Amino acid sequence: MLTQRNGHTTEDKRERLIEAARRLMAERGVAGCTTKEIAKAAGVAEGTIYNQFRDKSDLYLSVAAAIMPEFLRRLPDEPGHGDPRTLLVKVGTDTIKAMQELIPLFSGMLGEPELRAGVRERWRSERNVGKPHGGLTEYLLAAQAAGRIGDGADPSVLARMFIGSIFHHVFMRLLINEPGLEPTGRKFVESVVDAVLAAAGPAKVKAGAE
Amino acid sequence: MLTQRNGHTTEDKRERLIEAARRLMAERGVAGCTTKEIAKAAGVAEGTIYNQFRDKSDLYLSVAAAIMPEFLRRLPDEPGHGDPRTLLVKVGTDTIKAMQELIPLFSGMLGEPELRAGVRERWRSERNVGKPHGGLTEYLLAAQAAGRIGDGADPSVLARMFIGSIFHHVFMRLLINEPGLEPTGRKFVESVVDAVLAAAGPAKVKAGAE
Amino acid sequence: MLTQRNGHTTEDKRERLIEAARRLMAERGVAGCTTKEIAKAAGVAEGTIYNQFRDKSDLYLSVAAAIMPEFLRRLPDEPGHGDPRTLLVKVGTDTIKAMQELIPLFSGMLGEPELRAGVRERWRSERNVGKPHGGLTEYLLAAQAAGRIGDGADPSVLARMFIGSIFHHVFMRLLINEPGLEPTGRKFVESVVDAVLAAAGPAKVKAGAE
Amino acid sequence: MLTQRNGHTTEDKRERLIEAARRLMAERGVAGCTTKEIAKAAGVAEGTIYNQFRDKSDLYLSVAAAIMPEFLRRLPDEPGHGDPRTLLVKVGTDTIKAMQELIPLFSGMLGEPELRAGVRERWRSERNVGKPHGGLTEYLLAAQAAGRIGDGADPSVLARMFIGSIFHHVFMRLLINEPGLEPTGRKFVESVVDAVLAAAGPAKVKAGAE
DNA sequence: CATGAATGAGAGTTCATTCAT
DNA sequence: CATGAATGAACTCTCATTCAT
Numbered sequence: 001m002l003t004q005r006n007g008h009t010t011e012d013k014r015e016r017l018i019e020a021a022r023r024l025m026a027e028r029g030v031a032g033c034t035t036k037e038i039a040k041a042a043g044v045a046e047g048t049i050y051n052q053f054r055d056k057s058d059l060y061l062s063v064a065a066a067i068m069p070e071f072l073r074r075l076p077d078e079p080g081h082g083d084p085r086t087l088l089v090k091v092g093t094d095t096i097k098a099m100q101e102l103i104p105l106f107s108g109m110l111g112e113p114e115l116r117a118g119v120r121e122r123w124r125s126e127r128n129v130g131k132p133h134g135g136l137t138e139y140l141l142a143a144q145a146a147g148r149i150g151d152g153a154d155p156s157v158l159a160r161m162f163i164g165s166i167f168h169h170v171f172m173r174l175l176i177n178e179p180g181l182e183p184t185g186r187k188f189v190e191s192v193v194d195a196v197l198a199a200a201g202p203a204k205v206k207a208g209a210e
Numbered sequence: 211m212l213t214q215r216n217g218h219t220t221e222d223k224r225e226r227l228i229e230a231a232r233r234l235m236a237e238r239g240v241a242g243c244t245t246k247e248i249a250k251a252a253g254v255a256e257g258t259i260y261n262q263f264r265d266k267s268d269l270y271l272s273v274a275a276a277i278m279p280e281f282l283r284r285l286p287d288e289p290g291h292g293d294p295r296t297l298l299v300k301v302g303t304d305t306i307k308a309m310q311e312l313i314p315l316f317s318g319m320l321g322e323p324e325l326r327a328g329v330r331e332r333w334r335s336e337r338n339v340g341k342p343h344g345g346l347t348e349y350l351l352a353a354q355a356a357g358r359i360g361d362g363a364d365p366s367v368l369a370r371m372f373i374g375s376i377f378h379h380v381f382m383r384l385l386i387n388e389p390g391l392e393p394t395g396r397k398f399v400e401s402v403v404d405a406v407l408a409a410a411g412p413a414k415v416k417a418g419a420e
Numbered sequence: 421m422l423t424q425r426n427g428h429t430t431e432d433k434r435e436r437l438i439e440a441a442r443r444l445m446a447e448r449g450v451a452g453c454t455t456k457e458i459a460k461a462a463g464v465a466e467g468t469i470y471n472q473f474r475d476k477s478d479l480y481l482s483v484a485a486a487i488m489p490e491f492l493r494r495l496p497d498e499p500g501h502g503d504p505r506t507l508l509v510k511v512g513t514d515t516i517k518a519m520q521e522l523i524p525l526f527s528g529m530l531g532e533p534e535l536r537a538g539v540r541e542r543w544r545s546e547r548n549v550g551k552p553h554g555g556l557t558e559y560l561l562a563a564q565a566a567g568r569i570g571d572g573a574d575p576s577v578l579a580r581m582f583i584g585s586i587f588h589h590v591f592m593r594l595l596i597n598e599p600g601l602e603p604t605g606r607k608f609v610e611s612v613v614d615a616v617l618a619a620a621g622p623a624k625v626k627a628g629a630e
Numbered sequence: 631m632l633t634q635r636n637g638h639t640t641e642d643k644r645e646r647l648i649e650a651a652r653r654l655m656a657e658r659g660v661a662g663c664t665t666k667e668i669a670k671a672a673g674v675a676e677g678t679i680y681n682q683f684r685d686k687s688d689l690y691l692s693v694a695a696a697i698m699p700e701f702l703r704r705l706p707d708e709p710g711h712g713d714p715r716t717l718l719v720k721v722g723t724d725t726i727k728a729m730q731e732l733i734p735l736f737s738g739m740l741g742e743p744e745l746r747a748g749v750r751e752r753w754r755s756e757r758n759v760g761k762p763h764g765g766l767t768e769y770l771l772a773a774q775a776a777g778r779i780g781d782g783a784d785p786s787v788l789a790r791m792f793i794g795s796i797f798h799h800v801f802m803r804l805l806i807n808e809p810g811l812e813p814t815g816r817k818f819v820e821s822v823v824d825a826v827l828a829a830a831g832p833a834k835v836k837a838g839a840e
Numbered sequence: 841c842a843t844g845a846a847t848g849a850g851a852g853t854t855c856a857t858t859c860a861t
Numbered sequence: 862c863a864t865g866a867a868t869g870a871a872c873t874c875t876c877a878t879t880c881a882t
Binding site for chain 5: 244245246256257259260265266
């Protein structure tokens with residue numbers, strides 16, 4: 001690993017840039033984020049961005065690529081254990097937190113076809129990335145199979161409703177910035193989870209009876 | 211009605227600008243929309259924008275103000291009649307169409323605090339504007355009271371799930387632009403409506419039995 | 421005289437425009453003065469300016485032409501009477517007041533050769549206009565001839581020093597806007613008058629001895 | 631010294647911009663001076679202005695800051711030597727030259743309160759800057775103390791008359807641009823100096839008798 | 841590979857001027 | 862002659878990108 005004279009490695013710089021861009025983009029949106037600011041926040045020269053990334057779009061895509069795996073890792077590898085309601089509430093509040101970064105990022109890409117093509121390209125290779133309900137669908141399917149939640153509804157639809165509600169909730173909060181909204185939105189998540197479980201119908205197995 | 215030298219009326223110009231901006235913003239997002247392009251698309255000189263609107267933000271807010279009432283008008287004034295499922299599917303597909311314009315518009319505002327403050331200001335005066343689930347909540351409440359849908363879930367939560375699912379669906383489609391997705395997304399809406407009705411629980415009154 | 425339906429005469433509009441332009445230009449300088457503002461201040465439509473004046477420059481020149489005669493009228497027609505010192509102090513304080521309008525006007529013309537050519541043209545036809553020391557020179561010459569002030573210096577030079585001191589004084593005040601400076605600058609004028617009289621040398625005739 | 635790709639040094643660019651702005655502003659005034667022109671005259675891209683200066687105002691203020699020290703340096707450090715008349719004539723002709731740059735610069739600032747505030751701010755820290763008669767006052771005071779000029783008048787007033795006459799002279803020349811006026815105005819300066827010395831009264835010490 | 845001054849296309853905005861009414 | 866919406870050239874300033882060091 002090459003160590004530079006300032007004590008940072010090259011790999012470091014790339015990561016620092018992604019980290020800085022991620023933070024700034026979550027705060028101010030993509031449009032309000034200049035390369036100068038990102039470089040300064042990362043503690044590197046502006047030109048360094050162009051050594052590490054092809055252009056600004058490439059940096060954005062790398063930020064997106066860095067966030068998604070974390071986002072998807074919210075879900076348990078083994079869905080059979082624990083109370084589904086408790087788990088879904090946890091997943092929901094985690095999702096709220098993650099969405100606060102993801103939404104400004106994605107929103108800034110809407111108007112730029114090239115960026116969108118890039119993100120599409122990158123996501124094609126990764127399972128479930130870009131389809132945030134995908135992992136959740138698998139979890140719900142497994143939970144239905146185990147009888148831990150009802151099987152009265154398509155788990156894919158349940159997952160979309162769950163994610164969609166939270167997505168919309170966070171989006172509107174970012175847009176309107178109502179000071180009254182509770183920061184984590186736990187109560188909101190709980191009511192959504194209850195509605196999702198109600199849509200699924202009665203479980204075959206009592207929760208917590210493992 | 212005063213006719214200007216180019217054959218258009220004054221009122222016309224303002225409307226044409228809003229119409230052009232609306233179209234371009236839905237296509238390319240707010241950021242990818244220059245005043246020059248908007249003026250050209252409206253068949254008007256760039257300076258005319260500044261006769262009709264204080265600045266570009268004011269034009270954006272006017273576009274938003276023009277879209278929202280149309281969006282809210284989707285809902286029936288009298289919720290007691292018609293099959294709830296049929297109606298909700300209609301509302302859902304209308305919402306999909308409206309969201310295709312609203313989402314690029316709103317997304318472009320996320321990074322700009324001043325725009326957001328402006329939209330907040332304008333919406334404060336209008337009932338339900340900016341809270342797209344509000345009108346729907348009222349409809350569902352009335353439908354529950356009439357026994358046309360089940361009352362096993364908070365109608366506000368049902369409305370959020372309904373709107374949220376569609377919002378997220380359209381957003382991701384705009385982002386990923388999967389050519390495979392059906393344009394109107396009717397099938398998607400139907401499955402969401404079914405899940406919402408399932409979450410509400412069994413209706414007291416048979417649908418269509420009026 | 422043609423009377424318009426709003427009760428103003430055409431001549432009125434021209435005067436009102438000149439008056440409004442004069443006020444605004446003294447306040448904000450020529451550059452900070454738009455045709456829209458001037459028209460509004462005059463209570464007429466913007467287009468009316470172009471009925472009354474060829475263009476904005478023509479309006480400026482008309483303002484200049486309106487101010488100068490007033491400025492020159494400060495001097496007494498018959499210089500033989502009154503105490504020269506008292507009179508010069510009066511002339512000086514009047515000049516300060518006039519300069520507060522003239523300097524922003526002239527300053528705005530410096531960078532525009534066409535305006536300058538216009539003002540040169542107009543002033544060529546009027547005696548002493550544009551040579552503000554000219555009238556004063558004549559007064560001082562007469563006062564010297566009458567023995568009311570000393571004849572130890574060229575009256576033209578004395579006049580230039582007198583006017584120049586005040587011009588510079590007002591200019592710097594407009595530039596720096598020192599709040600400490602007394603508004604009328606009477607004390608400053610008195611000291612300048614004393615120095616001018618000192619430069620002229622002792623008078624042959626005692627002041628006030630007529 | 632870092633050499634940039636076009637062969638100029640960085641320090642060079644800043645100086646070249648100030649030099650170009652100074653020349654153009656003296657020629658055409660501040661208002662008639664675009665950033666595009668200044669950049670072109672300096673042989674630099676327009677954007678470079680904004681690397682070196684916060685905005686156009688900052689460039690103006692830097693030009694002003696560059697001119698003033700030169701202007702003040704006209705005065706001798708040791709006022710006791712040389713014939714006062716000869717020296718004052720030299721100072722006067724130097725002042726005429728300097729004023730040809732200073733007046734267009736200052737005139738352009740009259741209508742812009744922010745610029746004026748900026749120049750006030752910068753001048754507060756430098757002795758005598760912005761009070762062009764200040765240094766001259768000190769010289770005249772010393773000359774009076776040495777008996778080389780008369781002490782019959784307040785040296786501060788004498789200095790103001792001297793500077794004021796020249797200021798007004800140059801201003802009107804810039805405004806009217808009479809081709810007949812001699813370029814340096816030496817004769818004018820001589821007559822002013824004579825009047826100033828006359829106002830001061832007879833010297834105690836014969837000129838040139840050191 | 842790191843740097844950051846230099847670049848210039850292009851953004852939003854202003855404003856003197858025109859002209860159909 | 863009065864009006865004021867329409868006009869578009871020209872302005873200041875931003876910012877992703879380049880490249881000599």
